[in-house]
Amino acid sequence: MTSPYSLPCLKRVAICGGTHGNEMSGIFLVRHWIRNPSELQRDTFCATPFLGNPHAIEKSVRYIDRDLNRTFSAEFLNSKDSESYEVRRAWEVNQIFGPKSSSQAYDFMFDFHNTTSNMGTCLIVDSEESLLSMHMCNYIQKHYTRSSCPIYLYQLAEEETNSINSVAKAGLAFELGPQPHGVLRADHLAQMRSLTACALDFIDLFNKGMLFPAFEIDAHKAVQYVDFPRYPNGEISAVVHPKLQDKDFLPLKPGDPIFQTADGEDILYEGHDITYPAFINEAAYYEKKVAFVKTEKHTFSLPALQKKF
Amino acid sequence: MTSPYSLPCLKRVAICGGTHGNEMSGIFLVRHWIRNPSELQRDTFCATPFLGNPHAIEKSVRYIDRDLNRTFSAEFLNSKDSESYEVRRAWEVNQIFGPKSSSQAYDFMFDFHNTTSNMGTCLIVDSEESLLSMHMCNYIQKHYTRSSCPIYLYQLAEEETNSINSVAKAGLAFELGPQPHGVLRADHLAQMRSLTACALDFIDLFNKGMLFPAFEIDAHKAVQYVDFPRYPNGEISAVVHPKLQDKDFLPLKPGDPIFQTADGEDILYEGHDITYPAFINEAAYYEKKVAFVKTEKHTFSLPALQKKF
Numbered sequence: 135m136t137s138p139y140s141l142p143c144l145k146r147v148a149i150c151g152g153t154h155g156n157e158m159s160g161i162f163l164v165r166h167w168i169r170n171p172s173e174l175q176r177d178t179f180c181a182t183p184f185l186g187n188p189h190a191i192e193k194s195v196r197y198i199d200r201d202l203n204r205t206f207s208a209e210f211l212n213s214k215d216s217e218s219y220e221v222r223r224a225w226e227v228n229q230i231f232g233p234k235s236s237s238q239a240y241d242f243m244f245d246f247h248n249t250t251s252n253m254g255t256c257l258i259v260d261s262e263e264s265l266l267s268m269h270m271c272n273y274i275q276k277h278y279t280r281s282s283c284p285i286y287l288y289q290l291a292e293e294e295t296n297s298i299n300s301v302a303k304a305g306l307a308f309e310l311g312p313q314p315h316g317v318l319r320a321d322h323l324a325q326m327r328s329l330t331a332c333a334l335d336f337i338d339l340f341n342k343g344m345l346f347p348a349f350e351i352d353a354h355k356a357v358q359y360v361d362f363p364r365y366p367n368g369e370i371s372a373v374v375h376p377k378l379q380d381k382d383f384l385p386l387k388p389g390d391p392i393f394q395t396a397d398g399e400d401i402l403y404e405g406h407d408i409t410y411p412a413f414i415n416e417a418a419y420y421e422k423k424v425a426f427v428k429t430e431k432h433t434f435s436l437p438a439l440q441k442k443f
Numbered sequence: 444m445t446s447p448y449s450l451p452c453l454k455r456v457a458i459c460g461g462t463h464g465n466e467m468s469g470i471f472l473v474r475h476w477i478r479n480p481s482e483l484q485r486d487t488f489c490a491t492p493f494l495g496n497p498h499a500i501e502k503s504v505r506y507i508d509r510d511l512n513r514t515f516s517a518e519f520l521n522s523k524d525s526e527s528y529e530v531r532r533a534w535e536v537n538q539i540f541g542p543k544s545s546s547q548a549y550d551f552m553f554d555f556h557n558t559t560s561n562m563g564t565c566l567i568v569d570s571e572e573s574l575l576s577m578h579m580c581n582y583i584q585k586h587y588t589r590s591s592c593p594i595y596l597y598q599l600a601e602e603e604t605n606s607i608n609s610v611a612k613a614g615l616a617f618e619l620g621p622q623p624h625g626v627l628r629a630d631h632l633a634q635m636r637s638l639t640a641c642a643l644d645f646i647d648l649f650n651k652g653m654l655f656p657a658f659e660i661d662a663h664k665a666v667q668y669v670d671f672p673r674y675p676n677g678e679i680s681a682v683v684h685p686k687l688q689d690k691d692f693l694p695l696k697p698g699d700p701i702f703q704t705a706d707g708e709d710i711l712y713e714g715h716d717i718t719y720p721a722f723i724n725e726a727a728y729y730e731k732k733v734a735f736v737k738t739e740k741h742t743f744s745l746p747a748l749q750k751k752f
Contacts, residue, residue, distance in 0.1 A: 162679070162682070162705070163705075165678060166705040170705075194729065194730070195504075250623040250625070250626050312623070313623075314559040314621070314622075314623030314624060314626075314726050315623060315624070315625070315726065316559075316624070316726035316727070316729065317559050317623075317724055317725075317726045318679070318682045318683075318724075319682070319683075319688060319724070320682045320683060320684060320685040320688060320703055321685055321688070323682060324685075369474060370471075370627070373471070373627045373628070373629045373632060374627075374628075374629060375629060376629040376630055376633075379628060379629060379630070394629055396471070396472075396475040396479075415626055415627075415628070416626075417623050417624065417625030417626045418625070420503065420625065421503070
């Protein structure tokens with residue numbers, strides 16, 4: 135029997151709400167925890183709540199100048215000067231919770247999101263190689279029993295991480311939906327709160343030395359972004375097909391309808407293999423030219439994990 | 444038997460999409476009809492589609508400087524100068540389709556909206572005194588059979604009309620939801636299209652001289668706006684209660700829960716009478732300090748109507 139993989143204990147844990155200023159569950163929770171942090175206390179640590187994009191939150195918009203959650207790459211973090219509010223905010227976050235990829239960085243960062251897509255209670259990790267985060271997902275899937283928690287691995291091949299939680303040594307994002315941006319629904323709020331409690335319990339058990347055995351787990355790995363059909367002037371010429379709408383993480387087969395034009399014509403999926411679409415009809419992705427994200431479903435084997443003694 | 448009320452025939456009919464730049468069903472339909480207006484042709488007239496707030500549509504936001512659909516009051520229409528984009532746009536719309544309250548104004552204007560609230564396929568009229576619009580609602584309720592179409596009378600007592608369709612001699616708004624702002628759902632798109640076809644049929648029959656008999660009809664009349672509970676700094680301190688969420692137009696009784704605080708405490712409805720809440724948890728109304736609108740349900744008797752010969 136091989137000995138478990140070992141990692142240092144997690145003392146400095148941050149929780150970010152409002153990386154996108156109109157995703158309300160995290161904003162409300164973080165503001166509540168700043169007033170009353172008792173829920174974030176465990177025997178071995180206390181998590182630090184903070185608001186990601188205060189100016190965007192104030193205006194209830196996703197961002198002011200650019201998407202903060204695509205701004206934590208070397209290009210922006212190492213730039214000398216910027217007029218972009220989010221680039222300057224990224225420097226601040228990196229200074230407080232990083233620097234990214236340094237030994238001074240926070241041990242873990244949660245990041246709270248909402249989506250207009252029917253993603254349910256989705257757990258987002260950069261890749262399956264993030265051992266600690268994958269163990270956390272496995273723990274959540276076993277202990278958070280109110281709904282299934284699909285795992286979405288966002289990092290495309292060769293892509294540099296640029297999300298806010300990439301500043302810390304490890305991270306996890308919650309992506310809860312469907313919830314319109316700018317709206318706070320009690321149901322998603324309660325789910326996000328319970329997921330957080332469960333994840334903090336995991337960290338506490340890890341810090342106390344619990345051995346987490348090896349396991350196999352299914353996850354959806356992003357492979358390609360699919361845009362809407364568009365007219366030459368850029369306006370969209372077809373909508374997400376009613377048979378695809380709300381079907382996040384369900385199999386989409388070659389020949390299935392994906393869009394419907396204004397004239398009632400169906401546009402079919404022409405891929406060669408089954409895919410599992412995610413982020414179907416997310417409001418914020420229209421401008422990114424993403425109608426949905428194609429994912430592949432894989433089963434990954436992860437080794438056992440225990441705190442480094 | 445009294446003779447029917449008579450009104451001139453409706454030759455100039457306008458259809459507005461995108462009065463709010465992130466309410467997507469109307470924007471998509473109007474853009475389609477500008478390309479191909481054949482669906483808007485009837486024997487006796489052809490409706491004119493136009494985009495309400497082009498700059499806000501481009502940015503996919505509700506408005507640039509102020510809510511265009513609250514800008515058609517005498518105060519703004521008669522102002523001499525303004526730096527507000529929407530005030531200047533209101534002047535343009537008033538010039539093209541009005542002037543408001545003049546004999547030159549368009550005969551009828553439709554205005555297309557979406558809401559994050561569960562309003563279904565809602566028909567919005569200023570008040571029950573708008574005879575032509577109420578007849579149109581009655582016709583739609585009888586002929587559009589895919590869903591019930593509740594009627595919402597928006598004008599509070601003593602309030603001046605300030606909506607975009609108040610520029611025309613008569614008007615009707617479609618308010619379809621739930622749909623997140625910035626998202627186009629195929630289901631609501633199809634509903635809005637069918638409602639429009641049905642309403643244009645009504646105008647055509649009216650223009651051809653059909654007699655529309657007297658009738659009784661239920662409608663919800665707005666009486667009061669209810670804000671979220673808030674902290675002294677203005678942040679909301681409680682969310683719409685899960686038992687109220689999505690219950691638009693259903694009876695709310697004294698003692699029923701309406702909000703839930705971060706500490707899990709229920710806040711109860713303290714009114715003395717049953718009310719029928721509308722626009723529950725509409726994203727755009729957080730800044731207007733409206734968590735929902737209290738309405739009264741009334742049955743109105745409307746007289747017969749026929750074209751003036």
